[in-house]
Amino acid sequence: MDNLTSKKRSELMSRVRGRDTKPEMIVRKLLHSRGWRYRLHVKGLPGTPDIVFGRRKSAIFVNGCFWHGHPCKLGTRPKTRETFWAEKIRANRSRDIRKSDELTSKGWRVMTVWQCELADPDAAVSKIEAFLKAFEH
Known part of the structure; x- marks a missing residue:
């Protein structure tokens, strides 16, 4: 059972960010400390990848396990509004696959970090x- 009112839950969920998330920041710091340089959230590419290496034509998506339905303990669905969450996560996964396929068809290599x-x-x-x-010039 949800302990929050519908209004409070909505307010809380509205603060969930799509970029600069904690997992994304971890990946960025790890890569930067190793000397890798990259671009962020390139809007001209399908799916607006989180991290882009243009010369290597490589894109990385950093996905939260909950939001993208990863089959791990962090990807567990809520017990309330099960139909809503099942559809929401199914749509997210479908979009992830579609955008990854679009990037691949344009000659990009795609990786997902969970x-x-x-x-x-x-x-x-x-x-x-x-x-x-794996892709060196």
Whole structure:
């Protein structure tokens, strides 16, 4: 059962950000500390990727497990309004796949970093660097 009124819940949810999230900031700091330089939220690309490496034609999406339906403990759905949340997360996942496919069809390489992967920052940054180094000029 939700302990908040509908108005309070709405107010709380309206503060959820789509960019500069905590997981995204972790990834950005890890990459920057390793010497990687990138652009943020390039609007001209499908899905407005969180982190973009233009010369490498590589885009990274940093996804929150809850909002994007990752099958981990952080991706657990609420017990209230189950139909609403199931549809919301299904739509998010569908959009993620569609935007990733659009980027791929334009010749971009796409990687998704999940919030739960950041529990081990060294492993996460190693995985990202392997992805980036797979395309060297």
